[in-house]
Amino acid sequence: MAVQAxxxxxxxxxxxxxxxxxxxxxxxxxxRTAGNRPEALEALKVKxxxxxxxxxxxxxxxxxxxxxxxxxxxxGVGDLPIILLTSFLEKVxxxxxxxxQHIMGEAWPARWLFEKPVDTKxxxxxxxxxxxxx
Amino acid sequence: MAQPTRETGPLNVPxxxxxxxxxxxGELKERTLWFIKLRWGVPLSIAVGTAxxxxxxxxxxxxxxxxxxxxxxxxxxxxxxxSRRIEAEAYRKEDIERFTYWQVGFDYGTMFLxxxxxxxxxxxxxxxxIFHITFSAIFLPRRSTYSFAVIAAAGMGLIAAxxxxxxxxxxxxxxxxxxxxxxxxxxxxxxxxxFFSGFVFITAITITAVMRMLEKRILDLAELxxxxxxxxxxxxxxYTTTQAIGSKQHLEQVFRIVCSExxxxxxxxxxxxxxxxxxxxxxEFAAAHGLPGEILKHRVVEVAKSPLNRRVIEGEPFVTGHVxxxxxxxxxxxxEAAQLQSVxxxxxxxxxxxxxxxxxxxxxxxxxxxxxxxxxxxxxGLVAIAIENARAYEAIENLIQERSRFMxxxxxxxxxxxxxxxxxxxxxRGGYVGDMNEPSRDYLNRLDRRVQGMLLMIHELMTLAKxxxxxxxxxxxxxxxxxxxxxxxxxxxxxxxxKRLAFEVxxxxxxxxxxxxxxxxxQMFENLISNAIKYTPEGGxxxxxxxxxxxxxxxxxxxxxxIGIPRSExxxxxxxxxxxxxxxxxxxxxxxxxxxxxxxxxxxGQIQVESEEGVGTSFVIHLPVACQNGLKK
Numbered sequence: 001m002a003v004q005a006x007x008x009x010x011x012x013x014x015x016x017x018x019x020x021x022x023x024x025x026x027x028x029x030x031x032r033t034a035g036n037r038p039e040a041l042e043a044l045k046v047k048x049x050x051x052x053x054x055x056x057x058x059x060x061x062x063x064x065x066x067x068x069x070x071x072x073x074x075x076g077v078g079d080l081p082i083i084l085l086t087s088f089l090e091k092v093x094x095x096x097x098x099x100x101q102h103i104m105g106e107a108w109p110a111r112w113l114f115e116k117p118v119d120t121k122x123x124x125x126x127x128x129x130x131x132x133x134x
Numbered sequence: 135m136a137q138p139t140r141e142t143g144p145l146n147v148p149x150x151x152x153x154x155x156x157x158x159x160g161e162l163k164e165r166t167l168w169f170i171k172l173r174w175g176v177p178l179s180i181a182v183g184t185a186x187x188x189x190x191x192x193x194x195x196x197x198x199x200x201x202x203x204x205x206x207x208x209x210x211x212x213x214x215x216x217s218r219r220i221e222a223e224a225y226r227k228e229d230i231e232r233f234t235y236w237q238v239g240f241d242y243g244t245m246f247l248x249x250x251x252x253x254x255x256x257x258x259x260x261x262x263x264i265f266h267i268t269f270s271a272i273f274l275p276r277r278s279t280y281s282f283a284v285i286a287a288a289g290m291g292l293i294a295a296x297x298x299x300x301x302x303x304x305x306x307x308x309x310x311x312x313x314x315x316x317x318x319x320x321x322x323x324x325x326x327x328x329f330f331s332g333f334v335f336i337t338a339i340t341i342t343a344v345m346r347m348l349e350k351r352i353l354d355l356a357e358l359x360x361x362x363x364x365x366x367x368x369x370x371x372x373y374t375t376t377q378a379i380g381s382k383q384h385l386e387q388v389f390r391i392v393c394s395e396x397x398x399x400x401x402x403x404x405x406x407x408x409x410x411x412x413x414x415x416x417x418e419f420a421a422a423h424g425l426p427g428e429i430l431k432h433r434v435v436e437v438a439k440s441p442l443n444r445r446v447i448e449g450e451p452f453v454t455g456h457v458x459x460x461x462x463x464x465x466x467x468x469x470e471a472a473q474l475q476s477v478x479x480x481x482x483x484x485x486x487x488x489x490x491x492x493x494x495x496x497x498x499x500x501x502x503x504x505x506x507x508x509x510x511x512x513x514x515g516l517v518a519i520a521i522e523n524a525r526a527y528e529a530i531e532n533l534i535q536e537r538s539r540f541m542x543x544x545x546x547x548x549x550x551x552x553x554x555x556x557x558x559x560x561x562x563r564g565g566y567v568g569d570m571n572e573p574s575r576d577y578l579n580r581l582d583r584r585v586q587g588m589l590l591m592i593h594e595l596m597t598l599a600k601x602x603x604x605x606x607x608x609x610x611x612x613x614x615x616x617x618x619x620x621x622x623x624x625x626x627x628x629x630x631x632x633k634r635l636a637f638e639v640x641x642x643x644x645x646x647x648x649x650x651x652x653x654x655x656x657q658m659f660e661n662l663i664s665n666a667i668k669y670t671p672e673g674g675x676x677x678x679x680x681x682x683x684x685x686x687x688x689x690x691x692x693x694x695x696x697i698g699i700p701r702s703e704x705x706x707x708x709x710x711x712x713x714x715x716x717x718x719x720x721x722x723x724x725x726x727x728x729x730x731x732x733x734x735x736x737x738x739g740q741i742q743v744e745s746e747e748g749v750g751t752s753f754v755i756h757l758p759v760a761c762q763n764g765l766k767k
Contacts, residue, residue, distance in 0.1 A: 013550055013553075013554050015551075015554035015555075015557075015558055016550075016553055016554040018558075019554065019557035019558040019560065019561045020557055022566045022567065023557070023560065023561060023564065023566060026564070026566045057546060087546050087549040088542070088545075088546060116550070116553035117549075117552065117553040117556035117585075117589065118553070118557065120557075
């Protein structure tokens, strides 16, 4: 790999963050981490990553969503791929898109959604696909 | 809160009364028009009769008769044209009666002429007067009938006298040259006249007497019909209110139904519901059907400052037929501005507790009698129950939502640490942080299995909670089993192939849809198929068969030739956390089949299980098919 792709991993659970970071790094990615929305915004200012992995429920139930919308709207990185993580896949899948769309009055901010605990094989396959232009 | 709307349509009672009057008036009009139709035949009959009489040898002044025929034709044309106008326009009773009098007048005039030209008192036309007497006895006031009888008798007397005294010429009827008039003698004439007059008056008396009786009967009947209609209206309203109690309506819906029904049944302009606050100090308008907006400006009433409301809350109904300034109305002026004259307030009482006030408002003065008050109190009893019911229903809904939020929070908080553990385990097991020996690897694998088992259990507990708290009425629609079966097959194909299992789905082309919640139905199949795959050894067979059983049910069989369930444990298959003694090695929560059973029951279906250890298991499910209108049978 000529240039290592950079991933920004945002999650408030340090144990989970650390574990996923090691796994991703072992698959050849450069990983920067953030534990909340301000840290994530700070990290985005420093450098634009190639992809963001974002936990939905952090300090607030929708912190990840809010951040995803902010990234879409305000940071001039609207084309930045975002993968959302949630332990509530059922709920989010069933009522999420419509409900959040209703609340935010906008389109769903992320195209990809993974359930925690993450099946890392599938996650890495997806990341490869996205970064390859999928 | 629904926007109050004012109903300005005509009221029922006057409409009914009006209709009742119109029955008789309408008949009069019909007959009057029918007389015009009938009269077209008269000139023709005279012409034909004249020709015929002449032909058989009767001699008389034919020219005079034909002249009368022309006169009849002429005035009937005029009446016909006038009747067209009466038909087209809204008519009044007086107009129709006057129209009838004119017709009778002209008819009498021509009759006198006809009689005069055909032998005077001895004329055969003399009995034609009876038509008009009968007609007027039925449709016109009694005095008209007697007037007509008097005119007929007097007119005939006058003609007889005039002819006898030679004031006017007597026209004889001659048959083959001989006079037919047997009444040339004065005595004869008097006798004929006497009989004629008697006949005319007897007809008038008998028919008017019969008609008076009939008319009274008609009015009684109309009144009875009206009373029955009113009663029926009120019963309907009570019934609708009872229905509102039975259904799980929200408060606003209950108010909407009840208020509009009451307004209709009681024939009032407005109905209001004021609810008492928990501390009993304030009354707030919860619904106002038909009340003008100005009144609703004061939505909240302080009970202490309103003697009237206080009295009603203490259990004493308030009724007035004439709203005035001096009444202790908060809104007296507004009620006057809205031209509301009668009001009626009764307390809303549930289990000896006043929860508010039900009010009725009418623009008519003195609208409410004792019967209205009785009915209104009965209705208030039902409305109060409906309100309490709706409140209880809303409270339950809130509790369910609260529970659901709590469950979600619990699930998240349980899953988050497990998710972190799973990922950390993967870091170690994947060798990302260095090698480890075989016993460590074994223990970590076992640890991972337990973590996965716990995640599964949380997932299934959530599913179970969700299916149990689901409202059966909501979210059901026709479910296409073919689509779901297709998805299940696709999702589990890989797993089946991995275990080298034959996975067969049998689906007839004409399978009807079932009624239900598609997500839950899919969840049910997922649980059954994943169990079947889990508990069937490599090389086995898993099947899912659908077929319509009767017109009303679909039969579904999920079968495998796996390890089976021990006979002694069969009775506990669907209980919480049941795990067969022969499956301890396989990850499972013991909730999958409980969920399946719960979903089947929620869909008004049935489930049976047949199993033999070492041979296999099959689950047989019956689910009701969807109806045409999308409701459950």
